[in-house]
Structures are given as C-alpha cells and as structure tokens.
Amino acid sequence: MRTIFDCPQHDRMDGLFPELDTPKRGVEALIGEALLRKTPPRIPNVCEPTVARHYTALSKLNHGIDDGLYPLGSCTMKYNPKVNEDLARLPGWASAHPLSDTALVQGTLKFLHELTRLLAGMAGLPDVTLQPVAGAHGELTGMFLFKRYFEDRGDAARCRILLPDSAHGTNPASAAVAGFSVTQIASNDAGMLDLDALDAELDETVAGIMLTVPNTLGIFEEGIVEIAERVHAAGGLCYFDGANLNAFLGRARAGDMGADVFHYNLHKTLSTPHGGGGPGAGPIAVSERLMDFLPVPRIAYDGEQYSLDWGHPRSIGSVHSFYGNVLVAIKAYAYILQLGDEGLRAVSGDAVLNANYLQEKLKQVYPLPHDQLCKHEFVLSGKGLADGISTLDIAKRLIDYGIHPPTVYFPLIVREALMIEPTETEGKESLDRFVEVMQTIADEARETPELLHEAPQRAPSRRLDQTRAARDPVLKYPFSE
Amino acid sequence: MRYLHHSAADRREMLASIGLSSIDELFRDIPKKVAEAFEPLDLPAHSEQEMVDELTSLAALNTVTDKICLAGGGIYDHYIPSLVDHFLLRTEFYTAYTPYQPEISQGTLTVMFEFQTLISELTGMDVANASLYDGATAVAEAAFMAERMRSKRKVAVASSLFEHVRRVLDTYCWASGIEVVELPTLPSGQCDLSSIPSEISAVILQSPNAFGVIEALDGVKDRIGETLLIVSAHPMSLGVLAPPGEFGADIVVGEGQPFGLPMSYGGPLLGLFATKKEYLRQMPGRVAGRTVDTDGNVGYTMAAQTREQHIRRERATSNICTNSALCTLAATLYLAAVGGKGLRRVAEINTEKAHYLADRICSVDGYDLAFPGPFFNEFVVNVPGDAMCLHQTLLDAGYQTEPPELLHGFGLENALRIAVTERRSREELDRFVAVLETLGGSR
Numbered sequence: 001m002r003t004i005f006d007c008p009q010h011d012r013m014d015g016l017f018p019e020l021d022t023p024k025r026g027v028e029a030l031i032g033e034a035l036l037r038k039t040p041p042r043i044p045n046v047c048e049p050t051v052a053r054h055y056t057a058l059s060k061l062n063h064g065i066d067d068g069l070y071p072l073g074s075c076t077m078k079y080n081p082k083v084n085e086d087l088a089r090l091p092g093w094a095s096a097h098p099l100s101d102t103a104l105v106q107g108t109l110k111f112l113h114e115l116t117r118l119l120a121g122m123a124g125l126p127d128v129t130l131q132p133v134a135g136a137h138g139e140l141t142g143m144f145l146f147k148r149y150f151e152d153r154g155d156a157a158r159c160r161i162l163l164p165d166s167a168h169g170t171n172p173a174s175a176a177v178a179g180f181s182v183t184q185i186a187s188n189d190a191g192m193l194d195l196d197a198l199d200a201e202l203d204e205t206v207a208g209i210m211l212t213v214p215n216t217l218g219i220f221e222e223g224i225v226e227i228a229e230r231v232h233a234a235g236g237l238c239y240f241d242g243a244n245l246n247a248f249l250g251r252a253r254a255g256d257m258g259a260d261v262f263h264y265n266l267h268k269t270l271s272t273p274h275g276g277g278g279p280g281a282g283p284i285a286v287s288e289r290l291m292d293f294l295p296v297p298r299i300a301y302d303g304e305q306y307s308l309d310w311g312h313p314r315s316i317g318s319v320h321s322f323y324g325n326v327l328v329a330i331k332a333y334a335y336i337l338q339l340g341d342e343g344l345r346a347v348s349g350d351a352v353l354n355a356n357y358l359q360e361k362l363k364q365v366y367p368l369p370h371d372q373l374c375k376h377e378f379v380l381s382g383k384g385l386a387d388g389i390s391t392l393d394i395a396k397r398l399i400d401y402g403i404h405p406p407t408v409y410f411p412l413i414v415r416e417a418l419m420i421e422p423t424e425t426e427g428k429e430s431l432d433r434f435v436e437v438m439q440t441i442a443d444e445a446r447e448t449p450e451l452l453h454e455a456p457q458r459a460p461s462r463r464l465d466q467t468r469a470a471r472d473p474v475l476k477y478p479f480s481e
Numbered sequence: 482m483r484y485l486h487h488s489a490a491d492r493r494e495m496l497a498s499i500g501l502s503s504i505d506e507l508f509r510d511i512p513k514k515v516a517e518a519f520e521p522l523d524l525p526a527h528s529e530q531e532m533v534d535e536l537t538s539l540a541a542l543n544t545v546t547d548k549i550c551l552a553g554g555g556i557y558d559h560y561i562p563s564l565v566d567h568f569l570l571r572t573e574f575y576t577a578y579t580p581y582q583p584e585i586s587q588g589t590l591t592v593m594f595e596f597q598t599l600i601s602e603l604t605g606m607d608v609a610n611a612s613l614y615d616g617a618t619a620v621a622e623a624a625f626m627a628e629r630m631r632s633k634r635k636v637a638v639a640s641s642l643f644e645h646v647r648r649v650l651d652t653y654c655w656a657s658g659i660e661v662v663e664l665p666t667l668p669s670g671q672c673d674l675s676s677i678p679s680e681i682s683a684v685i686l687q688s689p690n691a692f693g694v695i696e697a698l699d700g701v702k703d704r705i706g707e708t709l710l711i712v713s714a715h716p717m718s719l720g721v722l723a724p725p726g727e728f729g730a731d732i733v734v735g736e737g738q739p740f741g742l743p744m745s746y747g748g749p750l751l752g753l754f755a756t757k758k759e760y761l762r763q764m765p766g767r768v769a770g771r772t773v774d775t776d777g778n779v780g781y782t783m784a785a786q787t788r789e790q791h792i793r794r795e796r797a798t799s800n801i802c803t804n805s806a807l808c809t810l811a812a813t814l815y816l817a818a819v820g821g822k823g824l825r826r827v828a829e830i831n832t833e834k835a836h837y838l839a840d841r842i843c844s845v846d847g848y849d850l851a852f853p854g855p856f857f858n859e860f861v862v863n864v865p866g867d868a869m870c871l872h873q874t875l876l877d878a879g880y881q882t883e884p885p886e887l888l889h890g891f892g893l894e895n896a897l898r899i900a901v902t903e904r905r906s907r908e909e910l911d912r913f914v915a916v917l918e919t920l921g922g923s924r
Contacts, residue, residue: 001591001779004817005598013820016562017827021907022837027721027829030836031855035695037723041602043821048564051817055568062588064576072578079484080576083529089566092540097552098747099883100545101876107542108746121522133614133748134803136790144656173790173800177625179657182795220510252511256518267803271484275807276589277579277767278612279749295652317652321555321617321645321736322747334536340526343482349504350485350492356507357495373510396584405582410791427486428495454775459584462774466583469770469784473761475608476598478771 001061001461005477007046007054042479061460062276063404069430073377073407073419074168074216076246076268081338084272084331093330098322102307108326109306113299115333116283122344123242123262123285124253130283130324131295135243136170137319138263138282139210141295142239143178144316145261145286146207148293149237152314158207158236164193166217166411171210171241180207187413191217191370193227202230208237213257214247216411216419217370218355218377228258237261237289245269246351246423247375250344260287266325270332281328295319350424351376354431358422361435365442369414377421379414386445391416393452394441400451400458401437482526548881549909553859553900554691555616555643556747557739559717559827560904562818565741565811575807579767583782584774589806590781593769596809599816603719604733605726606755610766612805613752616736617646620685620713621653622754622765622799623732627683627709628659629763629798635660635681639672641690644890646713650685666891670694670852670861674701683709683732688725689718691891692852693835693859693898702729716740716753718857720828732756741815742808751808761785765799827903831858834910835901841914842899848917851896859900861893868895871920878916 027036046054063070070077088094096105116128132138143161150158161175162183172182183201188194193211209231214220221227228238240259246269254262266272267280274280286294296315297308308323339347352375359378363371366380382391395405395418407419422431444451456462487495496502508516527535550558569575573588580586580593593611600609613619624636638650640663654661662681665673670692677684684705688696695718702710711732712725717739725733737751738744756764762785770784790797819827835858842848847865864871868885875882888896901910 001587001781003591003598004595004813010820013822013826016819016823017560017830017903020830020833022834022910024833025836027832030832031695031721031857034699035697035722035855037719037721040821040825041599041719041724043599043602043816043824045820045822046817048818051564051814052567054817055814056571058588058591059568059571059573060588061585061591062573062577063582063585064573066572066576070578072581075578077576077578080572081484083533085570085575087533087536087540090537090540091546092543094743094745095546095558096543096746097545097550097558097744097881098556099552099554099887100548100746100881101884104545104548104876104881105543105746107539110542111536111539118522118524121520124518124520134801136800136802137614137618140800144652147656169790169792169794169797170800170802172795173793173797176795176797177657177800222510222512225512225514248508248511250521251508252515252519256515257512273575273807274578274803275575275805276577276586276592276810277806278803279614279805279808280803317655318645318648319618319652320748321615321649321750325748326746327743327749330536334532336524337527337532337535338529339482340524341521343526344522346482346485349507350487352507353487353492353495353504356499356501360499373507375510395582399582399585404585407581425484425486428491456584460587461584461778461780462776464583464774464780464782465772466782469772469782470786473768473784474771475761475768475784476594476601 003477004046004054005044007044007050010045010047013045068402069426069434070404071406071420071422072404073421074243076421076423078271078423079425080271080273081335084334087334088327088330093327106306109299111330111333112323113301113306115329116299118336119264119283120285122253124255125259125262125285126288127291127294128283128285129294130329131320132282132284133320133325134278134280135263135265135282136174138284139170139174140177141319142261142263142284143174143180145290145293146237147178148316149290150207157205160205161207162201162209164211164215166215166413167210168212168216168243175210191219192221192223195223198227198230202234204235206234206236208239210239210241212241212244213254214244214375217379218374219370219372220375224257243268244376247348249348250341251348260290266328266332271335272328272331279325279328281325347424354422354424354426358420358431362438365439377419379411380418380420381414381416382418383416385442386449389445389449389452391418393455394418396455396463397441397452398437399456403434403437545881549879550881551899551901552881552883554883554898555736556744557900557902558744558904559739559902561741561743562815564818565814568814569807569811574810580783583780587780590769592810592813594771594781596813597768599813600753600755603716603724604714604755605724606733607758608761609755610764610768612809613754613766613801614805615750615752616713616734617649619734619752619754620646621650623711623734624650624654624659624683624685626732626763626765627711631682631709633680633682634658635662636683636685637662637664637677637681638685639664639687639690641666641672641692642687643691644887670854671696677705681708683711685711687713689715689857689859692861693856694852694854695722695857698725698728715857717828717831720824721832737808737812740812742811749805749808751805751812762788763798764788766801766804830903834905835860838901838910841910842917845914845917851893858902859898861896861898863896868897874920875916880913
C-alpha cells in the first residue's frame with residue numbers, strides 16, 4: 001500500500017498561508033536557538049493534486065456503510081444521515097472557542113441542555129452528562145461516580161464490580177481503571193445472568209454490577225428488574241451498558257429497570273457516524289443517588305440564559321477537556337428531532353424484526369446456540385459447519401461477496417461466534433441476499449473449502465498476517481529503506 | 482420515516498416467517514413492569530427541512546463567530562485547508578468503524594500508520610498510537626502508564642498545566658489512588674525543577690505551558706533518572722521547537738486540534754500519545770502495523786492488540802476502544818496538505834505574530850508580560866485596572882479573549898492570556914492595540 005511518504009516530493013509548499021504582514025524578526029531571535037529544532041521532521045511535501053489522489057485511492061480500500069451491508073454485532077452500523085454532516089459544519093457550531101463567553105454561545109448551550117433533557121427522558125433518569133466521548137469513557141465515568149458515591153458514604157470496603165461472562169471487554173477494563181476489582185459471573189444455559197450465582201457474590205464488598213441490556217447474545221435479561229433489586233438491596237449500584245439501546249429505543253427505559261447509570265453510544269444508536277473508530281460520544285444518564293457527583297461543568301438554565309455551572313463541590317471533577325464531543329452531540333440531537341417518539345419506536349421495531357428474520361433463516365444453516373426470540377442481534381456459531389473451517393474463514397469469505405463480516409469470536413461464551421446485527425436501515429432485499437450468501441458459503445465450506453481458506457480474493461488485500469504484525473511490530477514508515 | 486425500508490406488506494411477511502403477527506410481539510420479553518412504566522418524550526417528528534431550519538437558527542445564536550478570536554488555552558483558531566474536509570466527507574472513511582477486518586479497511590489502517598509516523602517525527606519519539614480522546618485524557622493515560630511501570634503511587638506535575646488538563650488528571654488520579662504533587666513556577670514562567678520529590682512515578686510538564694512559556698527540557702531527564710518524563714506539547718509548536726524526544730522524554734502527549742480540527746466548542750478533539758519503543762507493551766490505545774498478505778503484498782493491520790481491552794479485559798493497558806479516528810484523518814490530511822515546509826512556515830508565522838502583538842501591547846502604558854520566558858503563539862500580559870472590564874471592552878470592540886477569571890487559579894488576578902495564530906492579520910492586531918491605547922494605561 002502506498003503511503004503519503006512514497007508520493008513524489010515537491011520542492012515548494014506555498015500558497016496556503018499569506019505572506020507575513022508583520023515585520024519579520026526570525027524565530028531564532030524570538031525564541032532562541034537553544035530551544036529550536038535542528039533537523040526538520042520528515043513530513044513529506046506533496047502537491048495538492050497528488051494528495052487528493054492519494055486519499056481518494058485510500059478511501060476506496062475501505063468498506064463503509066454506504067458500500068454495503070455491515071452487520072457488525074454490538075456496533076449498530078446503521079445509515080448515517082447526510083444532513084447531520086451539514087449541520088455539524090454550520091459555523092455557529094464549528095467555529096466556537098470552548099472558552100468563549102457563555103453569552104456568545106447560547107445556541108450551543110441551549111442544544112446541549114435540550115439534548116441532556118431528551119437523553120434523560122429516554123432513560124427515565126433525572127440527569128445526564130454529555131462529557132464522556134465514547135462508550136468506554138461513559139463506563140469509566142460511571143465507575144468514577146460509583147467510587148465517589150461510596151467514598152461519600154464512607155463505605156471504602158466496596159471494591160468489587162460484578163460482571164457477566166458475556167460482557168464486552170471495555171466493562172472489566174473500565175472497572176479496573178477506576179480501581180475496582182472484577183468478579184465474573186457465569187451465564188446460565190439460556191444465556192442470561194444466573195441469579196443464584198449473583199446471590200452468592202452479593203456481599204458488603206460489592207460496589208455494583210455492570211450489565212449490558214440486552215446482553216451481547218442479543219437476549220433481554222428476563223430477570224433485569226430483580227437483578228437490580230437484589231443488587232440495591234445488598235447496598236450496590238447498577239451500571240447498564242447501553243451499547244445495545246437500538247433493541248428497545250422508544251419502548252423501555254433503563255431507569256425503569258433499576259439503572260443507576262446508563263450510557264448511550266451516540267455513534268451507534270443515534271446515527272452519528274463511527275468515523276473509522278471515533279470520534280463517538282458516550283453520555284451517561286444517572287439516578288438520583290449519583291446526581292450530585294456528575295462531572296463539572298454542567299449546563300444550567302435559569303429561565304433566561306444558559307450557562308456553565310461549576311458549583312457542585314461533591315462532583316468527581318472533569319473527564320474531558322471541555323464539554324464532550326459537541327459536534328457529535330448535534331448530530332444525535334438532529335436525529336432525535338427528526339424521528340420523534342414515533343420514529344424512535346419504529347427504529348427498534350424494524351431493528352429487532354430484521355434480526356429475528358435473519359436469525360430464523362440462518363439457524364437453518366448455521367448452529368444457533370441460544371435459540372429464542374432475540375433483540376437487535378443474535379449469535380451463530382461457525383463451529384461444526386465443516387471440518388477445518390473456522391469462523392474466520394466464513395468472515396473472510398463474506399468479504400468476497402461485498403459484505404462486511406459480523407463481529408467474530410465475541411461474545412467469548414459462544415465458540416467460534418458470529419455476532420450479527422443488521423440494524424433497521426437494511427431492507428428485505430439486502431437481508432435476503434445475506435441469507436443467500438451465507439447459504440452459499442455453507443455449501444462452499446463443504447464442497448470447495450479452499451475458497452474459504454483462501455478468502456478474501458476480491459478485496460484490496462488478501463488475508464493479512466496479523467501474527468507477524470504482532471510479533472515484529474513496524475509502527476511507522478521505515479524511512480531508511 | 483425515510484431511513485427505514487419496509488412496507489407494511491414486508492413487515493407482515495417477515496413477521497409471518499417467524500410466526501408472529503405484530504411488531505409489539507417482538508418485545509414480549511421486556512418485563513411487564515418495565516414496559517408499563519415507559520413514557521415517551523412527547524416529541525413530534527420533524528421533517529428534515531423543519532429540523533434544518535430549527536438548528537440553523539439555533540446556531541445563529543452563537544454570536545461568538547462574529548468575534549475575532551484571540552482565545553487559546555489549548556484550542557486555537559487555525560486555518561484549515563479546504564482539502565481536509567473534502568476527504569473527511571468521504572463516506573468510505575466516516576461511515577466505517579474500527580478496522581477489525583483489515584482486508585477491507587486498508588484506507589483507515591494506512592491513515593493510522595501515516596499518522597503514527599507523522600506524530601513520531603514531530604515529537605521525536607519511536608512510536609505513536611492512533612489517538613486517544615483528547616489532550617487531557619492523554620495526560621491522564623500517560624500518568625497511568627508511568628504508574629504501571631513505576632508503582633510509586635505519586636506523580637509530580639508542573640503547576641503550569643492547562644487548567645482543564647489538570648482537572649481531568651486530578652479526577653483520574655483520585656479514582657486510582659495516585660497522589661498528585663505540584664511543582665511551582667519560576668518567575669520566568671518555567672517550571673521550577675530544583676526540588677523534584679523522589680519516589681514518584683513521573684514528572685509531568687507542559688510545553689509551551691499554560692502561560693505560553695516554553696519549558697527548558699534540557700537535562701531534566703538526566704536529573705530524574707528512572708522517573709518517567711512526560712511532556713504535553715503543542716503539536717504545531719513542534720514545527721519550530723526541538724521535539725521533547727530529543728531531551729529524553731519518555732512519553733509525549735498533546736492536543737491535536739491545531740491540525741485540521743475546528744474549535745467546535747471543545748469537541749471532538751484529538752489526543753496525541755507517543756513513547757519509546759521499549760515501552761510499547763505499556764502504551765494505551767490502538768496502533769496500526771505494517772505486515773504482508775498471503776500474496777506477499779504490503780498491508781496494514783492493528784498491531785500489539787494484546788495490550789487492549791477486547792483481549793486482555795481487566796488487565797488491559799487502558800479501557801479505551803473507540804478513539805478519535807476521523808480526527809487522526811483530519812490531522813493527517815492537514816499535515817499532508819501543508820507539508821513539512823508549510824508546517825515550519827505556519828509555526829513561524831504564529832511565532833512572529835504573537836511576538837508582534839505582545840510587543841505592541843507592552844508598549845502601551847501599564848501593560849507588561851507576566852512572564853519573561855520564551856513563548857510560541859500564546860502569552861500572558863498583566864493589565865492595568867480591572868481585567869474583567871477590559872475583557873468586556875474588548876468583546877464590545879469585536880475581540881474574543883478568554884475570560885480572565887480562568888487565570889485566577891494560577892494567582893494571576895489581573896491578567897489576560899492571548900493566543901495569536903496565522904489567521905490574525907496585522908490590521909486586526911493593530912486595532913486591538915488601539916483599543917487598549919484608547920482606554921489609557923492608568924485607568
């Protein structure tokens with residue numbers, strides 16, 4: 001793959017910035033030689049047409065949602081409305097300095113305040129912070145709140161977070177970063193949290209539980225309310241991971257299930273784009289118990305003016321430089337406004353319909369370890385399809401058919417997992433084609449397995465050697481070669 | 482709803498195939514108590530046109546865009562070459578996710594690899610990751626990394642970190658039980674490194690610091706030995722300044738916003754993180770590596786993943802998953818558009834214009850630099866009279882400076898912090914000085 005460092009070099013790079021209109025004194029005189037760079041960084045000088053061709057060529061090596069089906073489980077790869085991109089680029093939003101006088105950014109503060117109110121309403125919880133900029137950042141902020149809550153109560157013994165074995169890796173990592181130890185709880189045969197196993201762990205060292213709703217198998221925990229009640233009764237708190245909110249948007253609220261913290265992934269459920277892995281946004285809604293500890297500044301409104309409110313002495317402080325990903329938040333706000341209550345409900349309706357439709361068709365071809373009504377996603381197993389065929393082979397073969405593979409090898413409790421989330425923005429034609437391709441691949445696995453082993457053959461790259469990249473990491477351009 | 486596909490007939494047919502007759506039946510597993518408690522937002526749907534009109538008029542309430550920006554503090558009003566946004570809008574880039582499937586993510590992965598190279602070059606470090614959330618969380622992650630390596634439960638921090646960076650660092654360190662001790666500031670504005678406590682995991686400096694002053698990094702690493710030296714650097718300043726890597730910094734972090742990101746009222750931002758290659762296994766965040774495919778052709782894939790949460794779970798080096806990928810694309814495009822020579826030039830213009838304004842301001846009676854140390858594009862001036870009144874007068878005259886109370890935490894009661902970028906014309910700067918002159922020095 002050609003990089004910008006391989007492009008032909010230009011000897012001049014002028015024309016972007018105007019000539020200096022103040023008297024030139026020279027950086028040597030102004031800053032002093034000792035502090036200056038002796039050798040220039042090896043940043044290439046490439047003329048603009050070549051830059052444009054290079055990045056156009058690179059973009060064509062990517063598969064995005066507009067290129068085709070992208071059923072990446074737990075990532076909710078739905079269509080990203082184009083209008084959101086235009087709105088985020090309005091100068092009023094994009095050109096405001098974060099330390100501006102609040103009287104001059106009333107538009108931003110108003111929409112942030114309004115979005116806070118809507119997200120709180122969607123969770124059925126009293127307050128929200130928009131500071132976290134990713135789901136894992138929301139988790140971490142939630143764990144900080146747990147920590148402050150127990151510190152405030154003088155209950156230092158509560159140092160353990162309980163997690164089901166189906167949890168996303170960020171959950172245990174976030175708990176650990178916040179200084180908690182992690183206790184894993186087994187799922188039962190139905191893929192749900194085992195209540196007896198939960199009871200066995202609930203003691204005065206438990207700070208709380210982190211649960212994904214619905215869980216990473218796409219199953220709604222039938223005992224969710226009871227789980228929350230038991231954790232609360234034992235003095236703990238409940239963190240509900242909202243990565244899978246697309247499954248119950250407009251139909252249920254985390255607060256009614258007993259959540260103390262619930263995070264949103266605006267880049268998943270609320271259609272702001274994923275951006276190749278960010279920037280996202282992970283606002284959290286919190287229960288009454290935790291409101292006082294929310295990050296500062298908070299967005300306040302006195303009936304006339306919006307302002308930044310720093311006056312919360314029990315706050316955990318800040319988790320972001322400023323107020324979170326404002327330009328991501330505006331896209332989510334635009335999406336919610338367009339949908340309204342009816343649209344939000346329609347989204348989860350079709351998302352869950354699509355998942356169940358696919359599950360029904362595909363379980364006739366691939367093993368489905370947890371065969372029951374699913375929510376927005378379901379998990380097949382690639383195991384036992386044919387001798388010597390792995391889930392990775394199936395995934396790579398999907399690429400040859402122009403389909404982005406599902407999430408693979410997760411959740412860990414299903415062997416050779418294929419986690420499939422179609423989202424509501426796929427039509428029946430697209431779903432039927434996916435079924436057809438999956439059927440073809442299953443046939444190929446038995447009849448012409450080399451097609452799977454050698455896949456992909458119709459992608460920009462053949463199968464890449466990840467072991468080599470891990471063993472002998474080359475993490476920057478080797479200029480000397 | 483135009484983002485949905487199905488006709489009523491489609492839905493009936495699909496429901497029938499799973500033995501159901503209504504969408505609501507798909508949700509029968511939601512506990513009754515929860516379903517019954519549900520209350521809608523009472524929000525009607527808006528057409529695209531209505532929504533655009535509403536948000537456009539809301540954006541117009543942000544009158545700050547009429548002001549000439551002299552605010553800084555980590556976020557700067559730089560010119561963004563037109564090319565940058567054209568490529569941010571390629572849906573192949575912005576609608577993709579984390580490159581879990583490298584064979585169809587070579588665009589994103591190649592950009593990550595280019596970005597890591599550019600940041601390594603700028604900072605003078607061996608390896609850079611493919612971004613963290615922002616400059617503040619990058620400092621916190623650096624402190625955590627030092628703590629993993631040194632386990633002293635304590636870090637020493639220059640008192641001249643940006644206020645917002647310090648706030649985030651304090652929150653993260655409180656939660657994980659790391660004590661933060663402060664190093665004082667010398668009259669020059671540089672950090673006083675004469676009495677660094679022993680038994681600490683890291684010394685954390687910012688350069689240029691919250692007063693705009695460039696730190697003297699030479700010899701610091703020698704003095705602290707095994708203790709990690711963490712430097713938070715302004716990336717554009719590295720177009721002219723010697724990179725912290727040259728002074729033996731162990732970790733260099735920073736806020737990447739000056740490279741092609743709008744100010745955006747503070748987000749999205751771009752956390753930069755670079756370190757020495759021997760510390761790679763301790764580094765937080767994603768990184769792309771060069772490899773080959775089965776035909777022997779060069780390609781890129783995520784590397785050193787055994788550090789990360791999706792593999793190592795509670796023993797990961799960080800909980801980060803989603804980072805600031807599209808912002809790394811912006812920064813990469815920015816640096817590709819301006820080139821090495823253009824970066825040097827724009828950094829020089831920033832230096833020249835900031836010093837021009839600083840000199841002009843100090844020629845007005847009653848104004849002087851709060852610190853005599855060397856600076857790049859930002860500085861602090863002591864002002865005569867009440868800084869709040871001056872700030873308001875400047876606003877009325879069309880200039881947005883930072884509210885002076887932000888400096889109170891540094892003990893600067895009557896001062897203004899001013900940042901000057903290449904976007905400011907001499908005419909704008911002269912008019913600014915004229916406002917100060919009109920007020921008179923001895924108010």
